[in-house]
Amino acid sequence: MKGILDLPILIILLIVFIPFLLVGPEILRINIQTQYAINYKTLIAKDTLLSILSVTNPDFLNDNKPKLTLEIIGERLSIAGQKVEFLISDLDKLVKSKCYLLESGNVKLADKSCSDLKDQKYQTNPVKIVLPFHPKKLVENIRLAIK
Amino acid sequence: MRKGLSIVHFIIFILIFLYAGIGFIYISSFREIETIRKGVGEMLIADGIDDMELLRRNLQQALSYSYYQSSFEIAKNGGNSEASVKWRYYGDTSGFPTDFIKILTSRTLEMLNQYSHQLTGGRITTVDYTQVDVERDDKEDKEHISAFSKDEKNNDKKLKIVGGLLGIKYELENKANVFAKLPTKTLTLFGIGKENFVSIDKTKEKIIEAITAIGFKSNYNENLQTTTGSMELCGIQPTQEQVFKNENGFEISEGENQILENTDSKLNSLGEELSTSTVSTRLSVVDKKSKIIPTCTPSTGGCCERSESGCVKEFKITTCTFKYVGAAKVKVSISDIANKYPVYDSTLDKNIMSNIQLNFNVVSGNDYNQKLIQ
Numbered sequence: 001m002k003g004i005l006d007l008p009i010l011i012i013l014l015i016v017f018i019p020f021l022l023v024g025p026e027i028l029r030i031n032i033q034t035q036y037a038i039n040y041k042t043l044i045a046k047d048t049l050l051s052i053l054s055v056t057n058p059d060f061l062n063d064n065k066p067k068l069t070l071e072i073i074g075e076r077l078s079i080a081g082q083k084v085e086f087l088i089s090d091l092d093k094l095v096k097s098k099c100y101l102l103e104s105g106n107v108k109l110a111d112k113s114c115s116d117l118k119d120q121k122y123q124t125n126p127v128k129i130v131l132p133f134h135p136k137k138l139v140e141n142i143r144l145a146i147k
Numbered sequence: 148m149r150k151g152l153s154i155v156h157f158i159i160f161i162l163i164f165l166y167a168g169i170g171f172i173y174i175s176s177f178r179e180i181e182t183i184r185k186g187v188g189e190m191l192i193a194d195g196i197d198d199m200e201l202l203r204r205n206l207q208q209a210l211s212y213s214y215y216q217s218s219f220e221i222a223k224n225g226g227n228s229e230a231s232v233k234w235r236y237y238g239d240t241s242g243f244p245t246d247f248i249k250i251l252t253s254r255t256l257e258m259l260n261q262y263s264h265q266l267t268g269g270r271i272t273t274v275d276y277t278q279v280d281v282e283r284d285d286k287e288d289k290e291h292i293s294a295f296s297k298d299e300k301n302n303d304k305k306l307k308i309v310g311g312l313l314g315i316k317y318e319l320e321n322k323a324n325v326f327a328k329l330p331t332k333t334l335t336l337f338g339i340g341k342e343n344f345v346s347i348d349k350t351k352e353k354i355i356e357a358i359t360a361i362g363f364k365s366n367y368n369e370n371l372q373t374t375t376g377s378m379e380l381c382g383i384q385p386t387q388e389q390v391f392k393n394e395n396g397f398e399i400s401e402g403e404n405q406i407l408e409n410t411d412s413k414l415n416s417l418g419e420e421l422s423t424s425t426v427s428t429r430l431s432v433v434d435k436k437s438k439i440i441p442t443c444t445p446s447t448g449g450c451c452e453r454s455e456s457g458c459v460k461e462f463k464i465t466t467c468t469f470k471y472v473g474a475a476k477v478k479v480s481i482s483d484i485a486n487k488y489p490v491y492d493s494t495l496d497k498n499i500m501s502n503i504q505l506n507f508n509v510v511s512g513n514d515y516n517q518k519l520i521q
Contacts, residue, residue, distance in 0.1 A: 008155070011155075011158055011159070011162065014162050014166070015162075018165065018169070021169050021173075025172065025173055025176035025177065025180065026176070028176075028180055029176055029179060029180050029183070032180055032183045032184055032187065033183055035187055035312065036183050036186055036187050036190070039187055039190040039191065039194070040190060042194070043190050043193055043194050043197070046194060046197050047197060050197050050200060050201055053201070053204065054204065068204075068208070070204055070205075070208055071208055071211070074208070074212075074489075075489045075498075075500075078489065078498045079489060079498045079499065079500060127198075127201055128205065128265075128266060128268075129201075129205060129208075130205045130208050130209045130212060130262055130265075130266070131212075131498075132212050132215070132216075132489035132490065132491065132498050133212050133213060133215070133216035133258055133490065133491050133498075134491045134497075134498055135491065138209075138261060138262050138265045139205075139262070139265045139266060
């Protein structure tokens, strides 16, 4: 009798735990897949940003001499404070959706926005770029969002 | 019991199958999860590599900015870190900063380390740099700047990026040493300055040229003109004011007159111009003084002060030798006029695009003993 009484309890417990056992790994899988998707998007955005920063372009501040985009952006942010025209054509070549926003603080360096671009999942974490020497400010954060 | 399974046994049987199924799902799920987890790990590492790449580019650019700023500041002050210096005081050239390269690289190092500290944070650990070297490459017409970070045992220090997620941890390391090839001409500017105002005395040469060019006019005899240091005068022993009242000055290249220009062109095998670089040297006279010291002795012959009616008054001829002495304080500016660099101008308290310009003062004359300007 005793064993028969224990067995139903065991069965009930096992039945109760079945949904948890089934759902548990699924939740973990979804969580990791979400992380993968976010990482993938931010990595693509960062790769794009790194590509943009690494190419050379003519610098209108200095007789259109070719310069690294990283340097041109730094100079514009610290001296001219305006949009960098060629960034749009560079980003157009790299971003298929043609929907992106490259900004530093409130300064929009290149902008072809679409509705939900502000969503965190489309944005890189801010990356630091160096500015021309100034005793009060040496680096600035820039961020690229790509859809 | 033998006839069939009881309901309890049936449920147990089902549950065993169910749990075996769940076990299978678990195994396949965890395999998938592990695969995704590895994928996330690989992406994390790729992200870390991107960060390392960006960090190295930033440090390389920081080295360039530091060298631009150091060149701008040090050249502006004639090789000194603060006030502009006098490279020559007549024959004394001890004002020339023989250690200007050390001053230049020390300031570059100081600023590079400020950048390096600012780039540290989060997953990124940078280093303190210990040495900056600069050397000129005439073939490429560039300056090579190198920054090294060494520990006490002279081993290279490393940049580090650490990160992790979902139980995956990684640590990336890369050498911290960075290099830059820049179109700057800072060493060339100092070389031109040393060659023209320390090794030789260009100011003195210009003063001698200017004095030689003075046309002398006598009040008593129109024919008595000379650019040399001796002449005959009709009757008087002149004072400087009497004889040289309109001629007691001299001109050397004042203001923005350009006296030297160095233009280097590189040609390829077809004779086409590859690059042109121009360095301009300008002299601005800050102060000048001159003096004429006559020594006159009466001669035996006579002469007349003439008018239309003939000889008005008779004099004895006086032979004078004289010495022109001149000195000038000159501000020398030698500029790399072909390139502008982003620098911080402390007088404007903002960043500007500016040429690198070497400024220094020279005080010199054609007779060091006179020292007309102190």
